Amino acid sequence: MKSGRFKFRYINAIRGAMIGFVIFLLASWFLPEVETSVEGLELILTISTFLFAIIAGFFISRLNSRFDSIRSVIGEGDGEMLVLFKLSEMISKRFSNRIREVIDNFYVAAYDFELARYDLIYKATAKYYFQFWDEIKKLKASERKEPFYTKFVDMLISSERRRNVTSALASERLAFGQWAVLIILAFIIVFCIFYLKTAEFYSSFLAVLLSTVVVLVILLIRDLQNLIIGKYELLEESGQEVLEFIGKKRYYHIDYLMSGFNSVPKSVKEYRVGLHEPGSETHKIKIVKNK
Numbered sequence: 001m002k003s004g005r006f007k008f009r010y011i012n013a014i015r016g017a018m019i020g021f022v023i024f025l026l027a028s029w030f031l032p033e034v035e036t037s038v039e040g041l042e043l044i045l046t047i048s049t050f051l052f053a054i055i056a057g058f059f060i061s062r063l064n065s066r067f068d069s070i071r072s073v074i075g076e077g078d079g080e081m082l083v084l085f086k087l088s089e090m091i092s093k094r095f096s097n098r099i100r101e102v103i104d105n106f107y108v109a110a111y112d113f114e115l116a117r118y119d120l121i122y123k124a125t126a127k128y129y130f131q132f133w134d135e136i137k138k139l140k141a142s143e144r145k146e147p148f149y150t151k152f153v154d155m156l157i158s159s160e161r162r163r164n165v166t167s168a169l170a171s172e173r174l175a176f177g178q179w180a181v182l183i184i185l186a187f188i189i190v191f192c193i194f195y196l197k198t199a200e201f202y203s204s205f206l207a208v209l210l211s212t213v214v215v216l217v218i219l220l221i222r223d224l225q226n227l228i229i230g231k232y233e234l235l236e237e238s239g240q241e242v243l244e245f246i247g248k249k250r251y252y253h254i255d256y257l258m259s260g261f262n263s264v265p266k267s268v269k270e271y272r273v274g275l276h277e278p279g280s281e282t283h284k285i286k287i288v289k290n291k
Contacts, residue, residue, distance in 0.1 A: 010261045012228060013219035020215035024190075024208040033199050045192035052185040056217050059174060059182070063224035070169050070227060071235060074115070077162045078238040081106070084132070084155055085246050090148040095139060102131045104248045107239050108285070112253050112278035114261065115233055116226040118170030122163060124279050129163070132156055173225055182221070186214045236262065249287065253278065264290055 011019070081103055088099040106128040113120045136153065143149065190211045197207040227233060240250045250271040256262040257273065264271055268290050276284040 010259050011219075012230070013216055013223045014230070016219040017212055017216040021208065021212045024211045027194065028197070028204045028208050031194065033197075041192055041196060045189065045196065048185050048188040048192065052182070052189060052214070052217075055182060055185070056221065059178070059221050060217075060224065063174075063221060066169055066172055067224055067227060067229075070115075070118075070166060073162050073166045073169070074235050075238055077159060077166070078235070078242050080155055080159045080162070081239075082242050082245055084152060084159070087148045087152045087155065091139070091143050091146050091152065095135065095143065098135050098138075099132070100246050100248070102128055102135060103246055104243065105131075105283075107243055108251050108272075108274065108283055109279075110239065111251050112274060112276075114226065114256070115235070116170060116173075118167050120279065122167040125163075129160060170227075174221070182218060186218055189214055233261065237265075251285070266290070 085096065085099055085103060088096040106125050109124040109128060110121045112124065115121070133156070136149075136156075139149070193207045193210050197203045223229070243250055250264070250268055251274065252262050252264065252271060253274040255278070257264070270287055270289055272285050273288050274283060274285050276282065
């Protein structure tokens with residue numbers, strides 16, 4: 001099973017735009033000025049820009065709606081996990097200790113993948129979701145009579161519904177052909193901008209800025225698809241705080257720490273790092289002090 005892990009350091013939209021600005025600035029400086037003009041190039045630039053704006057705007061609107069929906073569902077799901085733990089404490093101490101371990105294993109398996117690949121998270125965490133039901137079966141008859149037992153079961157049913165909704169939303173990604181259209185239009189726009197620029201400073205400066213904006217739009221679409229806002233993954237802290245509330249240390253997979261996809265807050269003194277292959281049946285974890 002493919003893990004979808006980042007093999008190289010992840011470059012977010014802002015950082016990518018800065019790199020693009022430097023590249024375009026060097027290109028504007030070293031590329032020779034074109035003395036011959038191509039008839040109709042302005043028309044090609046206008047059409048390409050118009051099409052790029054419509055298509056990119058549609059994709060951003062669609063991905064932004066998906067982003068908001070997943071943020072709402074995941075946030076509520078993390079809240080449900082914390083409520084499940086508090087309800088288990090009301091039922092019995094022995095039951096809450098077992099539920100704490102199940103929740104911990106659930107989040108460890110989930111954080112082995114990026115949130116944008118929730119289809120993989122859904123499969124990896126399914127067995128831990130079923131463990132909640134297995135733990136319910138172990139309850140004594142007297143414990144099942146508690147009013148908190150009914151609330152626990154209802155909350156668990158609601159949690160699975162949210163997991164299904166999140167998996168369906170996260171699977172909505174741009175197809176290869178859609179990315180190809182965007183990139184081709186972006187290439188045409190940048191080519192036309194540099195071809196039409198003159199030797200004047202303002203022309204070169206505007207060419208660099210406009211080309212950088214085109215790259216920024218492409219990378220923003222990619223970030224929205226990967227459920228990233230700014231430098232951070234969507235709701236990165238939400239699940240980590242649940243682990244802290246139930247008495248467990250934060251967990252990060254080594255791949256995402258090395259790639260810069262995840263980051264540990266400076267206020268965290270110790271955290272756990274996963275060294276195993278994502279989706280592995282056994283977890284290899286070590287505790288690290290935050291320097």
